[in-house]
Structures are given as C-alpha cells and as structure tokens.
Amino acid sequence: MELEKIVQKTASEGLKNLFDVVFPEDKINLQKTRKDFDGDVTVLTFPFTSFSKKSPEETGEMLGKYLLKHCDQVADFNTVKGFLNLVITDDYWVAFLANIAKEDNYGHLSAPSGKIIMVEYSQPNTNKPLHLGHLRNNMLGYSLSNILKANGHEVIMANIINDRGIHICKSMLAWQKWGDGETPESSGLKGDKVVGKYYVAFDKHYKEEIKELVDGGMNEEEAAKKAPLILEAQEMLQRWEADDKETRDLWEKMNSWVLAGFDVTYENLGVTFDEVYYESNTYILGKDYVTEGLKNGTFYQKDDKSVWCDLSHDKMDPKLVLRADGTSVYITQDIGTAVQRFEEYNLDQQIYVVGDEQIHHFKVLFSILKKMGYEWAGSNFHLSYGMVELPSGKMKSREGTIVDADDIMAEMIQTAKELSEELGKLEEIEEQEKDRLYNLIGLGALKYFLLKVDPKKKMLFDPKESIDFAGNTGPFIQYTYTRIKSLLRKAETDQNLTFSDEYDLEDKERDLIKLLNEYPEVIKDAGEALSPALVANYVYELAKSFNNLYQALSILKDVDPEVTAFRLNLSSETGKVIQSAMLLLGIELPDRM
C-alpha cells in the first residue's frame, strides 16, 4: 500500500481511538513537509480541533504519539501549530526504491479504467501553414492523450481538418489569378506554404480593392462586401457546393498540397492521430438532427424559416442552428459530429482542445446538446488554452509577426546544433546520429517551453530572447538524463547492484526518493486537471534534485561498493522516471548530448 494511504488509515483509526469520532480516511489532509521543517509527511490537525476540544498542537501531539506507536513507517514526529510532521523510516524508503525497480511502467495506472475518451486537437485550416499557436495546441492534445492513457483510459486522438469554406476559396481564387501554374514541385516550397502564399496574396489585393472603393466614396463596411474579389470567392464557394467539377478538381489539388505539407510538420513534431475527420465530409452532418429536433419541439422556427434553439435554461441568447435557406452554420456540424462520435465509439468523454476565444461557442454547443436530451451532453469538455502572444501582443499576419511552425522548429534545432558544436561533446559521433540528437534537443526545448505553462493561461513568446537551453528547460532535463546514462555506462557491468535493507540514507538521497514516490500522484493529478504542465514541473523538480545529489555525493568513486550499488539503483530509477515523464510530454531523450 502507498505511504499516504497507510498514514491516512492509521490516523483515522487514531482519531476514532482518541476522540471517538469517525473521520473518513480520504478527508485527512496530507501534504509534503516543507523543507524548513523536520519530517516527510505532514498531517493538518486544524480540522480535528472541533471535536478534540484541544489546541491544534495538543491534538497533533496526541495523534503523533498514536501514529508513532501504531504505524511502522513512522520513525518520529513533531508538531508546529496545526501541523503534525511525521518522519518516515529509512527502511520504508529503501524498500520503496527496491520495489519500483521491479515495476515495468512505474507511475502508470496498471488497471484499465474502462473509459473511452476522445481528444480532438490540432484542427488546422487548409488555407495557411501552421504557426506557433498550433504547436501549443498540438503539444497539449498529444501530451494530454498520453497522460490520459497513463491513467488507464482508452484514448482516441482525433483531428478535424477545416478544408472547406470561403477562406479556402480565397487561396484558390488567388492561385488561379496570379499563380502562374506554381506547384510545390515547381517552386520547391512546402505545399502548405504555397497555398498560404496565395491566401496572403488574396488578402493584399482584396484590401486594395476596398481602399479604391472607399476612396470612391463608399463606406468601409459596404466596400468589404462589394469588392469584386470577395464576390468572386463567394461565387466559387457556391460552385464548390454545387459540386462543379473544375472547382472541385482545383480544390482537391490544392488541398492535397496543404495536407502533404501538414504531414511533414506533424511528422517532425512527432504527433499522431487515430482518426482524421474532414469538414468537407462532416459539414452537412447535423442537419438531420436539427430537423428531428424541430419536430419534437427542441428547436423552433421563425417566420423566415430559420431554425433556432432557445437557451434560456442556461441563461444564454437563442442560437441559430439552420439558416433561412436551409444551409447549416458551424455549430450545426458540431452537433452532428458530437452525436456521431458518441454513438460510433460509445464515448465516455470528449475533450476539445481549442483556444479560449471559443469558450462561448462550446458553452452554447454543450447547452444545445443538453437541451436535445443526450445524457452524455455533460461529458463534453472544452480544454481552452490561452493564446501564445508576442511581446507586441497577438501574432498578426498583416504585420508579418506570425511565428511559423516549421521555421521555429528549424531554428530550435539549429540552435541546438550550434550549442553542441560549441561545447564539442559530440565530436566522435557520426553525422547522422548527430543530426538526430540536435533534433531531439531542439524540439525538446520547444516542446517543454510550450508545455510547462498552465494550459489555461496565455503565454508569452519573445522571439528575441528565444527559448533557453539552461534552467527550467527541456535540455536541462535531457542533460540530467544523459548524465545518468553516462554513469550507468561507466559502471562495471559485472558489479553487484544489490544493497542492504538497512541502508543508511543521506538527506539528498531521501529527497530524491521522496520525489520518485510522488510520480504516480502526479500522473493522476495531471489526468484530472488535464494539465501536462503538472508533469513538466514535476520532472524538472526531479532532474534538479538529481543534479543536486550528483554534485554533492560520489557515486562511482571513493565509496563503499554497497553505496555505489544503492546510488546506481537510485540513479537508474530516476532516469527511468525522467524518461517516462518526458515521453508523456512527447519529448524524447538522448543518450548523450
């Protein structure tokens, strides 16, 4: 049984015994003892004073004595105000280390939960390349999926590609007009970059047209609607919806370029999907459900034939779900895909990883599903993450401040290369392997940077200061790992690695073991809070703690063979947990760097 459970159970028994009250085990508030006090685990005794009728200290003293007597793992205790600090025996920690060494996947929940969860993330538009914001989305979705799997859930990673609509027609039209037959092959550009170029070109010419109209006396709003280019794009969209062959062929050609480009980015980034949806296939979905809902009174129709959903039960304004001409809006499709997914996969939960600007949209969506009577409506969750901002504010294509995903990845890898060459530790390694390592390190820095911040909060990216390789960073953790690997390589293979049950722990050893002990709880918390940042912060703490020990204590040299054996075991287990945690974040580890 885990230490915390044992303490809670015994403490609960103690309260029954001392004060004759039933206090549920899991309500006993435990926390790590802060560094400046003696002890490992702390029980909060404030909540007990209401029935102990004694001061927090006295209550703590009484409970402490009981635990010392009845709990083998407790070696000593002290009370400070309402804090009962328990000192855990070295025997427990030593045995604990020996135990996790035997586990295959320490920290992961071994028993399946039986829950099926779909995580939808990425959701790119096929009119422009991915940027830094998308990278945050992708890393969150991917890492979160890993964390949920580690919690024993079955996870379906889904992507939905926004491949239709007016914005797609804009790049198509621009390519027709000014493309001169350019293809990714002819220009040597990635497919998504080619298409993105024409999206920008459209915007530029469109702005010019608007300006001309405004100069001619038209007001801006009207000019934006009347500019010839936008009218042409709208016509194209109609042709697309009417299945016009020429339009569809162009659409397919350009989409295939973009998707090939995205595949490269995804591949480099290391994210994957189990299921890829295309909006061109799903956008009609949902109409049937609306029609049905109209019949049974969930929705209502206005005189102009448009269909609405009343959301006064959730204190929101009515939402349109079908236009007067019978065409669907975006949320119509979301209704359709949600129903379809829950039915097809028998989902227990669906998580949408989408930026926080769409909080309201998802509130409305979930409210509509609730109104439609689906019992799973409440099992939808919008994981809204904050935008990635630059010091100047939001990224804006108009001002050319978009940080391109491919570019930033390449830059990070380049920086890793330069730094490595400067340090000169990889000279004997062959070129191909070197490149692989630069990749791991550069991407490790980028991914860790994106994941270490609480998803809910917006984050700042300063291109000038760029991303660090020292301090609380991916490379720091990777570096710690390579040190451990190096140690294990150096250790004689025939060395006897067993150690005595009564090994006497140094403080730094105990600190490290205590952190290892926290790992399963971290995975659980991260799964519940849907926050990879918890894993990131934990693994950083762990790496720091190891470095601290490494610097202060000798592992291979000048120590007793048993001490070497113990510390090698401790190093090895630390390495395993570092690797395990980093893989949850989607970050790979080099053996040397």
Next chain:
RNA sequence: GCACCCGUAGUUCAACUGGAUAGAAUAUCUGACUUCGGAUCAGAGGGUUGGGGGUUCGAAUCCCUUCGGGUGUACCA
C-alpha cells in the same frame, strides 16, 4: 453596455485547489575538489501577491469594491 478570463521578484513562470516564513528559472553579483559530463552545483540581493474592504484559527487562492489588461457577445469558421 453585458458576460467570462487574467494582474504574483526587473522579466518568464510555480504555489499540492483555503494551510507554515509566497517558491523556481532568468538577469545581476560571488563562489565550486587538478570534474562519476560545468547545457552543472552552491550562495547573495530582489515581494505590501495591482489597490481597498470583508469572510476565519489561517487568504495569492473565496466574497464585495476599485483600477489596469485580454477575450467573447455572428445567419465567420
């Protein structure tokens, strides 16, 4: 206007969801065995948690108020 989110060292982020003297990193300064890998480690300075009230044994965290920033409020996606 209304709704929601955010204000924590110079800067970027933490704080076990109400617990102890608010912690890291970075930047600045100082130090580390003739190094088991210095992309490391140790130390110093740096804070009225935007301001003001309240709730209680206890508040960065909850409530009210005020100031500052962001987002949303589409028959766009």
